[in-house]
Amino acid sequence: MIKKNKFNPELHELSEFAKALSHPARLAILEYLAETKTCISGDISDYIPLSRTTVYQHLKELKALGLIHGEIDGLRVNYCLCESTISKYRAMFDEFAKRIESAGIKCEVKTKKKCI
Amino acid sequence: MIKKNKFNPELHELSEFAKALSHPARLAILEYLAETKTCISGDISDYIPLSRTTVYQHLKELKALGLIHGEIDGLRVNYCLCESTISKYRAMFDEFAKRIESAGIKCEVKTKKKCI
DNA sequence: TATTTATGTCGCAATATTACGACATATAAT
DNA sequence: ATTATATGTCGTAATATTGCGACATAAATA
Incomplete structure (x- = not known):
């Protein structure tokens, strides 16, 4: 949709x-x-106040975008920032923010008209 | 939930x-x-390829966070960046990004171990 | 080999988001 | 006064997200 x-x-x-x-x-x-530069997957689940499964799901989303990745080390997985x-x-983002911020004059409620 | x-x-x-x-x-x-520094509400709906109602909903979300606001001018509403x-x-965001980026050494796939 | 352990997968329930048509309201124009 | 116009509100359907327990898998260890 x-x-x-x-x-x-x-x-x-x-x-x-x-x-x-x-x-x-x-x-x-x-x-x-x-x-933590060590980045052990299990430690993340302990740190985040959510179930391991839910944390795993969040890790998957970050991984899908390539913001982090995991390295298999036997039974463990070391996740780390990319x-x-x-x-x-x-x-x-900086490029976008700059365009938005340097757009010159905006209204900023300068008039006496009713605002919403 | x-x-x-x-x-x-x-x-x-x-x-x-x-x-x-x-x-x-x-x-x-x-x-x-x-x-467009003029920021007429109706123009936004024309510009965005979604129905007016949907665009209005998005405007409301931006407004709720205070990123934009609207000024009533008769029948029209001028929305503008805040x-x-x-x-x-x-x-x-900058503060957060800096903390994330200046975290020193990360793994960055330097080993020969299997990655996911 | 059997058990423990860390991670991964599945399915489900609750909730949130996205999108839109139909209708309401309020101002401007005829 | 009636009509046209711009915006706002409501309800609702489709889809996505969030959260978790139960189970599966695969490596390490006893």
Whole structure:
């Protein structure tokens, strides 16, 4: 039902990045991976206050976008940040934000008209 | 069912910003408002390839976060970007991204182990 | 070999999002 | 006053997300 292919592919890609960051658990996972360079999968599940299955699902979403990846080490999996992909999306966002912010004069409630 | 209050309020707030940007229609709206300083509501509906009702819903979400606001002008409503709120969230995101990116060494597939 | 352990998969329920038509309201124009 | 116009509201259907328990798999260990 989602009509995303009606939009500019660049905006679509940026929206996918934003969606990956749109849940606090996923932000917390990224933060945790940044702090602990060891990045053992099980530790993430312990750290995040959600069930292991749910955390696993969030990990899959981050992995699908390439923001993290996992390295199998016997029984364990070490997940870690993928700096290059993160930088790529960060640059994409910066470019967008700059365009939005440097747009010159906006209304900013300067008139006495009723606002909503 | 969403267990967002289990997380750090800062991460929660950032995730709300990301969610607002997680649909290409909303990104397109922000872009359009940045380009056209006039920002007439009806024009937005014409520009975005979705029904007026749907566009209106997206506008409401952006408005709820304070990223845009509308000024009633008779029959029309002029929507426009709210630079201060956008800057606030942008700074929040930058701070987060910096923490993630400057985390030092990550694995980046340096070993010969199987990756997923 | 049997058991433990860490991860992965499946299916399901609850909730949220997306999209839109039909209708309501309120201002402007005729 | 009537009509046209722009925006707002409601209900609803389709789909996506979130969360989790139960089970499967595969490696390490006893």
